[in-house]
Amino acid sequence: MTRTHYEVRFHLGRGPNYLHWQVKAMCGRKKLDEFYYNPAQYQLEMLGCKLVNKLNKAKKVHAAGKKDVSGWVRCDEVIINNLIEIDSLEKLYYNPIRDPMWRRESDCGEFSWDSSEYASLITQDRQVYVLEERT
Numbered sequence: 001m002t003r004t005h006y007e008v009r010f011h012l013g014r015g016p017n018y019l020h021w022q023v024k025a026m027c028g029r030k031k032l033d034e035f036y037y038n039p040a041q042y043q044l045e046m047l048g049c050k051l052v053n054k055l056n057k058a059k060k061v062h063a064a065g066k067k068d069v070s071g072w073v074r075c076d077e078v079i080i081n082n083l084i085e086i087d088s089l090e091k092l093y094y095n096p097i098r099d100p101m102w103r104r105e106s107d108c109g110e111f112s113w114d115s116s117e118y119a120s121l122i123t124q125d126r127q128v129y130v131l132e133e134r135t
Contacts, residue, residue: 002027002028003027003076004025004026004027004032005026005074005075005076006023006024006025006026006046006074006075006076006077006078007023007024007026007052007072007073007074008021008022008023008024008044008046008072008073008074008075008078009021009022009069009071009072009073010022010126011036012067017036019039019126020036020037020038020039021036021037021038021039021042021044021123022034022035022036023035023036023037023044023078037080039123039125039126040125041082041083042080042081042082042083043080043081043082043083043084043122043123043124044078044079044080044081044122044123045078045079045081045120045121045122045131046073046075046077046078046079046120046121046122047075047076047077047078047079047119047120048075048076048077048119048120049073049074049075049076049117049118049119049120049121050073050074050075050115050116050117050118051071051073051092051094051102051113051114051115051116051117051118052071052072052073052074052114052115053070053071053094053100053101053102053114053115054070054071055070055100055101055114057069057070057096058070058071058096058100058101059096059100061096061097061100062096062097062098062099062100065097066097067096067097068096070096070100071094071096071102073121073128075121086122086124086129089122089129089130089131090104090105090106090129090130091104091105091127091128091129092104092105092113092121092127092128092129092130093105094128101113101114102114102116104130117134118130118131118132118133118134119131119132119133119134119135120132
């Protein structure tokens, strides 16, 4: 039996949900539901996470300089919180126009973090931070 999971990304498409967090509830490849959260009002805590990157597509985005969906966070659970202040957490970066791979703040762009897994991640505004490493 296929378990439900979630795909989380920052939505850059035109329209009312521009610059909101998009959360898709998925069962396998089938989309069950879709939600949008304003990062100025809500914080997403994601549990059981993996950084997904469709590298070939990301390389095309990088070469063309045009945005297209190529990466997201896949997670087992998403908790929607009111905003809380977070300090001293490591930031994750994903912008295939600048760099076609997931990056971590501490590695100076020397290593790809595609497919890395985390116990929990959290959003703050438009950024994703490592809340707890996977052990």
